[in-house]
Amino acid sequence: MPEFDVVIIGAGITGLAAGYHLKHEKPGLKIAIIDKNRSFAQGNTAKSAAGYRDLFTSRINRKISGSSIAFYKHLQQDLKIDLGMHLNGYLFLMDSRRLDQDAVRTFISEGRAEIVGEGSLKDMGYVTRPSSDEKHLLNLSDIDGALLGYNCGIIEPDRICSYYEKELRKTDVSFFYNTEVKNLKFEPQTRMNYPGEPFLWQNMEMRNLETSTGSFRAETTIVCADIWTTALLNSAGIDSHVRGKKRQVFRITGEPASALMSHALRPDQEVMPFTIFPSHGIVMRPEPGSSSVWISVADDYNRPFEEEEDPKPEPEFYENSLFPVIRSYLPQFSSCRVSSMWAGHYSYNTIDKTHYVFREGNIIVATGSSGSGIMKADAIGRIVSSLYADRKITRLYDGSFVKTSDMGVENRKVPPEHMVI
Numbered sequence: 001m002p003e004f005d006v007v008i009i010g011a012g013i014t015g016l017a018a019g020y021h022l023k024h025e026k027p028g029l030k031i032a033i034i035d036k037n038r039s040f041a042q043g044n045t046a047k048s049a050a051g052y053r054d055l056f057t058s059r060i061n062r063k064i065s066g067s068s069i070a071f072y073k074h075l076q077q078d079l080k081i082d083l084g085m086h087l088n089g090y091l092f093l094m095d096s097r098r099l100d101q102d103a104v105r106t107f108i109s110e111g112r113a114e115i116v117g118e119g120s121l122k123d124m125g126y127v128t129r130p131s132s133d134e135k136h137l138l139n140l141s142d143i144d145g146a147l148l149g150y151n152c153g154i155i156e157p158d159r160i161c162s163y164y165e166k167e168l169r170k171t172d173v174s175f176f177y178n179t180e181v182k183n184l185k186f187e188p189q190t191r192m193n194y195p196g197e198p199f200l201w202q203n204m205e206m207r208n209l210e211t212s213t214g215s216f217r218a219e220t221t222i223v224c225a226d227i228w229t230t231a232l233l234n235s236a237g238i239d240s241h242v243r244g245k246k247r248q249v250f251r252i253t254g255e256p257a258s259a260l261m262s263h264a265l266r267p268d269q270e271v272m273p274f275t276i277f278p279s280h281g282i283v284m285r286p287e288p289g290s291s292s293v294w295i296s297v298a299d300d301y302n303r304p305f306e307e308e309e310d311p312k313p314e315p316e317f318y319e320n321s322l323f324p325v326i327r328s329y330l331p332q333f334s335s336c337r338v339s340s341m342w343a344g345h346y347s348y349n350t351i352d353k354t355h356y357v358f359r360e361g362n363i364i365v366a367t368g369s370s371g372s373g374i375m376k377a378d379a380i381g382r383i384v385s386s387l388y389a390d391r392k393i394t395r396l397y398d399g400s401f402v403k404t405s406d407m408g409v410e411n412r413k414v415p416p417e418h419m420v421i
């Protein structure tokens with residue numbers, strides 16, 4: 001049976017960032033990374049809209065996103081690794097009531113964002129005052145202006161993962177793809193070879209991982225399996241504290257989409273900002289390579305919690321729920337078409353919508369990214385590494401610090417996040 005100091009379950013962006021920082025910190029560690037898919041970044045990392053921003057209502061989220069963004073910028077700008085990173089901004093279209101929120105004032109006073117006037121949005125092609133019939137029927141808000149975040153944009157998560165994976169392959173880290181961990185079971189520390197072990201009074205630990213290709217032994221297991229964490233931890237009687245929800249992306253192609261896509265608002269940029277509509281949380285992401293835009297939304301009611309293996313997008317959801325709203329603000333999009341679509345899951349921390357990074361015996365868990373796991377992955381990897389080393393304080397890439405236990409379960413200190421999109 002292969003034996004490792006650490007087995008990481010999941011070769012998505014979280015598992016790879018965790019492996020990268022662990023190995024960097026402790027080069028002597030014998031690490032294995034296991035994934036049920038044929039390669040890295042095939043789970044929700046591949047389904048992401050892949051926007052990044054440092055605009056969050058909670059300070060800890062601003063920290064972990066800000067420092068991860070700084071690390072990705074370092075890779076792209078200093079090390080010349082092309083992550084497809086554009087600093088095209090995030091544009092929150094808002095009515096006057098929302099523009100007057102405390103969070104907006106905080107972002108402006110911290111130098112993170114500015115207000116864009118209604119006129120500039122009209123120039124981009126937006127109808128800022130939908131007809132009263134549409135407003136009434138579709139529950140729409142006016143667009144009185146927008147908040148434009150500076151340290152925000154789009155990125156290619158598979159390229160970040162490719163960087164982490166390549167770096168890890170330069171070391172002695174072992175990768176096991178097409179390998180599914182079936183369950184996590186505690187065993188007695190000292191076997192008595194008596195039927196029914198482990199008994200309540202025995203010291204237990206989780207060292208033996210049963211997988212589709214055989215057993216592995218690990219001193220520590222790190223679970224970075226996103227929504228599938230719940231099923232894995234269920235088998236060991238541990239609560240993941242997260243629930244999965246399907247999230248869909250629709251690629252929209254056509255001349256009006258292409259024209260809007262190339263309408264930049266940030267200096268030296270060639271593409272529109274990642275845009276959040278004023279109603280129902282619909283988002284639109286430019287895709288420079290294909291001159292298309294992606295449309296997505298985090299819909300809540302009547303969307304069941306689920307953890308499907310291969311969630312399917314619903315064309316009728318675009319037609320009936322998204323398109324009527326889009327058409328009210330961008331009537332020219334009536335001539336566009338859905339050229340492709342896909343679906344993944346958000347793994348929601350349903351309490352404060354921020355990652356959990358916690359330890360339970362010799363299992364470490366990083367999950368609950370709540371729709372922002374790409375933009376925070378580097379910091380989460382560092383926090384996992386700290387938790388492994390039993391360090392109380394984690395130093396992030398940009399030199400800022402977080403208390404490691406703040407992101408845990410027992411001594412958690414994370415306020416509810418209100419900017420989840």
Ligand SMILES: Cc1cc2nc3c(=O)[nH]c(=O)nc-3n(C[C@H](O)[C@H](O)[C@H](O)COP(=O)(O)OP(=O)(O)OC[C@H]3O[C@@H](n4cnc5c(N)ncnc54)[C@H](O)[C@@H]3O)c2cc1C
Pocket residue numbers: 009010011012013014015034035036037040041042043044045046047048049050051052179180181182224225226227228229232247248249296343344345346369370371372373374375376
């Ligand atoms: C539609 C959509 C839009 C999004 N938009 C954004 C965005 O704009 N910005 C952003 O930052 N985030 C966004 N996200 C969230 C982001 O994609 C996730 O937070 C992130 O990808 C989570 O990474 P992960 O490595 O934790 O999970 P995953 O990438 O899902 O990796 C988990 C891995 O674990 C493996 N695994 C699971 N169970 C087992 C098992 N039993 N045995 C072996 N392997 C196993 C899986 O195969 C998978 O590869 C979006 C997500 C979706 C679905």
